[in-house]
Amino acid sequence: MSEELRVSSIETRGAAGKKRYAMVVDTRRCIGCMACQVACKAEYDTPLGVNRTWVPYKVVGKYPTVKKQFLPRLCNHCDDPPCVRNCPVDATYKVEDGGFVLQRYERCIGCRSCMAACPYNARFMLPAHRTYSKITRVVDKCTFCFHRVTQNMVPACVQTCVGRSRVFGDINDPNSEVSYLIARNATQVLRPEEGTKPQVYYIGADRNATEFGRDAYSKPEVMEPERSAFKRHFNI
Amino acid sequence: MGDYVWFHDVSWHASYAIYFFVIGILAGLSFLSYGSWITPALRPLREKAAYISLGLLAVGGLLLIADLSQPMRFLNTLNPAYLNFSSPLAWGALNIVAFGIVSVLYILELKKGQDSARGKLLAMIAALLALGLPIYTGYDLTVHQSRPIWNTPIMPVLFVALAIASGSAAGSLLAGGNAEAQKVLREYMLWSTAGVGVALISILGTTNYGGSASELTFMVLTSGTMGTIFVGGGILLGTAAPVAILFLAHLRQQATAAMLMLAALLILLGSAALRYALLMGPQQLQTLY
Numbered sequence: 001m002s003e004e005l006r007v008s009s010i011e012t013r014g015a016a017g018k019k020r021y022a023m024v025v026d027t028r029r030c031i032g033c034m035a036c037q038v039a040c041k042a043e044y045d046t047p048l049g050v051n052r053t054w055v056p057y058k059v060v061g062k063y064p065t066v067k068k069q070f071l072p073r074l075c076n077h078c079d080d081p082p083c084v085r086n087c088p089v090d091a092t093y094k095v096e097d098g099g100f101v102l103q104r105y106e107r108c109i110g111c112r113s114c115m116a117a118c119p120y121n122a123r124f125m126l127p128a129h130r131t132y133s134k135i136t137r138v139v140d141k142c143t144f145c146f147h148r149v150t151q152n153m154v155p156a157c158v159q160t161c162v163g164r165s166r167v168f169g170d171i172n173d174p175n176s177e178v179s180y181l182i183a184r185n186a187t188q189v190l191r192p193e194e195g196t197k198p199q200v201y202y203i204g205a206d207r208n209a210t211e212f213g214r215d216a217y218s219k220p221e222v223m224e225p226e227r228s229a230f231k232r233h234f235n236i
Numbered sequence: 237m238g239d240y241v242w243f244h245d246v247s248w249h250a251s252y253a254i255y256f257f258v259i260g261i262l263a264g265l266s267f268l269s270y271g272s273w274i275t276p277a278l279r280p281l282r283e284k285a286a287y288i289s290l291g292l293l294a295v296g297g298l299l300l301i302a303d304l305s306q307p308m309r310f311l312n313t314l315n316p317a318y319l320n321f322s323s324p325l326a327w328g329a330l331n332i333v334a335f336g337i338v339s340v341l342y343i344l345e346l347k348k349g350q351d352s353a354r355g356k357l358l359a360m361i362a363a364l365l366a367l368g369l370p371i372y373t374g375y376d377l378t379v380h381q382s383r384p385i386w387n388t389p390i391m392p393v394l395f396v397a398l399a400i401a402s403g404s405a406a407g408s409l410l411a412g413g414n415a416e417a418q419k420v421l422r423e424y425m426l427w428s429t430a431g432v433g434v435a436l437i438s439i440l441g442t443t444n445y446g447g448s449a450s451e452l453t454f455m456v457l458t459s460g461t462m463g464t465i466f467v468g469g470g471i472l473l474g475t476a477a478p479v480a481i482l483f484l485a486h487l488r489q490q491a492t493a494a495m496l497m498l499a500a501l502l503i504l505l506g507s508a509a510l511r512y513a514l515l516m517g518p519q520q521l522q523t524l525y
């Protein structure tokens with residue numbers, strides 16, 4: 001990732017002496033087992049109805065030529081994150097060395113500006129009641145497993161990924177596996193036109209899975225019960 | 237079998253639209269209160285507009301605080317150690333507080349019951365700070381680059397026009413049978429509502445002919461329940477109809493009290509509908525991304 005591509009001062013891709021963690025998701029290897037989603041839930045006790053990572057799928061084609069396309073999703077730990085720019089009280093911030101976009105739970109006022117600013121739906125409001133955690137009624141999101149990565153471990157979803165679809169590492173290190181994968185494969189990021197410089201790179205992602213489809217407008221009926229159940233649970 | 241997507245909730249709910257509506261009226265009334273120092277016809281509105289404007293600020297402030305998931309932490313937005321000036325909300329919080337302080341000082345000055353130079357100055361500062369309110373709320377939407385409609389340069393301009401329109405409409409309802417004041421107010425209502433109409437035309441154009449997200453948002457906004465609110469309530473009833481009524485009055489240079497009251501009520505209805513649709517519509521699509 002060349003330094004010349006950096007636009008704003010917050011970006012750290014290619015910055016000397018700094019780490020810039022990224023994830024590569026090889027969608028050709030994803031089998032849709034959702035083990036990553038479960039591992040993340042187990043790691044953080046993420047409440048019902050919200051996720052730090054999730055694996056949506058689309059069925060494309062027409063019988064008999066059909067295929068299920070999986071697109072593992074999470075916070076992109078954008079190099080130029082609009083969520084950070086929009087938080088009125090600096091409750092969400094970017095760690096310069098590493099590029100993690102994190103939350104200060106004790107400071108968040110719950111204005112949801114960051115949620116509105118994120119083009120990827122990576123943020124969610126924690127409900128009023130949780131069993132094992134006192135962190136409630138503030139915005140939460142994927143942390144790229146900051147607590148694990150700073151202990152030289154990979155994120156929980158990466159460790160558990162059965163198909164080895166998810167790979168994590170420092171793209172500022174030219175010898176890392178992520179640097180190798182990005183250099184040797186055609187990659188795609190989600191909604192690059194938003195200027196967020198996402199740091200989750202997809203190999204083999206198809207436009208059917210990454211673009212807004214017309215079904216976003218005419219929602220299939222089958223989804224409505226789940227959608228309204230989610231809203232009932234939301235409680236905030 | 238439906239495809240599997242995770243459902244996301246909208247970030248900002250309807251209470252935020254009510255806040256926009258309230259803040260628009262209070263800004264408009266504040267302009268009128270200052271206007272009364274320059275246009276003698278508006279003189280009877282000076283005190284009423286200032287009091288109601290401050291009262292609405294209290295309502296709007298409470299709405300905003302209640303909408304936070306951590307209401308007691310609203311003080312964080314005033315903590316200099318926390319403030320992030322790249323966020324429009326930080327500017328908004330400062331603007332609201334400054335407007336509140338100046339409004340109180342202005343009302344204290346009005347209580348003295350005489351036209352003082354200080355009163356005029358405070359009215360002007362209050363009006364300038366009030367102008368900041370629709371600008372910041374519009375800007376608050378404009379900065380979200382991934383949201384069609386919000387991310388158009390017209391948003392703060394539209395919100396200022398809506399503030400003048402709804403403030404003048406509220407002023408017209410307050411002015412009652414005062415013919416002199418009504419004559420001025422009906423012109424304010426006409427031209428600001430016409431301005432709203434022009435802004436809506438440009439929004440519809442850039443959205444309908446934009447990228448796929450814009451096109452889909454256009455479809456959300458112009459069909460179903462949202463279409464009824466946006467096109468029916470906001471554009472036809474709330475903008476086109478009062479402009480037609482007021483333009484007729486402008487051509488004839490006279491208007492009946494019923495016409496004015498109807499136009500004012502329609503403008504208020506329209507500005508509420510537009511606030512709701514413009515806030516909620518552009519969020520719908522993203523809930524499924």
Ligand code: SF4
Nearest residue numbers: 075076078081083118
């Ligand atoms: S994906 Fe969303 S939450 Fe994550 S850094 Fe980017 S804008 Fe922020």
Ligand code: SF4
Nearest residue numbers: 087108109111112114
């Ligand atoms: S919800 Fe919390 S983290 Fe998000 S913008 Fe508001 S204060 Fe910042």
